Amino acid sequence: MLKQAEEIHYESIMKVWEASVRATHHFLKEEDILFYKQLIPGFLPQVNLLVLQEEDGIQGFIGISEDMIDMLFIAPESRGKGLGKKMVEWADARYSIHKVDVNEQNEQAVGFYKKLGFVQVGRSEKDGFDKEYPILHLERKHL
Numbered sequence: 001m002l003k004q005a006e007e008i009h010y011e012s013i014m015k016v017w018e019a020s021v022r023a024t025h026h027f028l029k030e031e032d033i034l035f036y037k038q039l040i041p042g043f044l045p046q047v048n049l050l051v052l053q054e055e056d057g058i059q060g061f062i063g064i065s066e067d068m069i070d071m072l073f074i075a076p077e078s079r080g081k082g083l084g085k086k087m088v089e090w091a092d093a094r095y096s097i098h099k100v101d102v103n104e105q106n107e108q109a110v111g112f113y114k115k116l117g118f119v120q121v122g123r124s125e126k127d128g129f130d131k132e133y134p135i136l137h138l139e140r141k142h143l
Contacts, residue, residue: 002090005049005061010041012058013051016075023076027105032131039129047071048095052083062087068099088116098141103127104134113138 005013017040021033028036047063047070059078063071069091074084091097100118102109122137 001054002050002052002062002087005044005051007045009051009058009061010044013044013049013061014041016058016061017071017073019076020073023079024108025103025106027103027133032133035129043070050087050091052087054078059083060087062091064091064095064097067095067097068101069097072100084112085116098139100138101135102138104136110136116140 014037018033018037021028021036025033044063047065049061049063051058052060052062052074058075060074060083061071062069069088072084072087088097100113102113104110104123117140118138119140120136121139124135124137125132127133127135
């Protein structure tokens with residue numbers, strides 16, 4: 001069930017975030033994971049944050065600002081079950097999202113979004129923290 005996140009969910013969200021990043025962002029250096037881990041809690045209250053809660057806890061979350069997905073992470077044990085697609089579709093139906101930025105080196109995420117109809121409209125050489133991780137800017141048109 002997808003529901004609005006509350007502050008009591010933040011600890012679980014951070015566990016999902018770290019496990020997901022370690023499972024999918026193999027290009028990140030350890031010091032960068034720790035750097036981002038310190039920053040993420042400050043971003044959680046700044047987005048429309050929804051958690052995917054199952055009987056055994058939070059399996060994923062999505063953060064939305066206006067028409068953009070700011071963050072989407074799925075627990076490693078829940079990947080490949082269509083949960084990310086469901087969250088994107090749910091968010092799109094309610095918030096008309098059509099933009100997302102994704103690490104170029106995260107090929108699984110790039111493929112995921114392209115499969116959902118997103119296309120590259122731009123590229124930044126560095127991420128928003130001036131780190132050497134190129135970002136692809138993706139959009140999709142609504143029918």
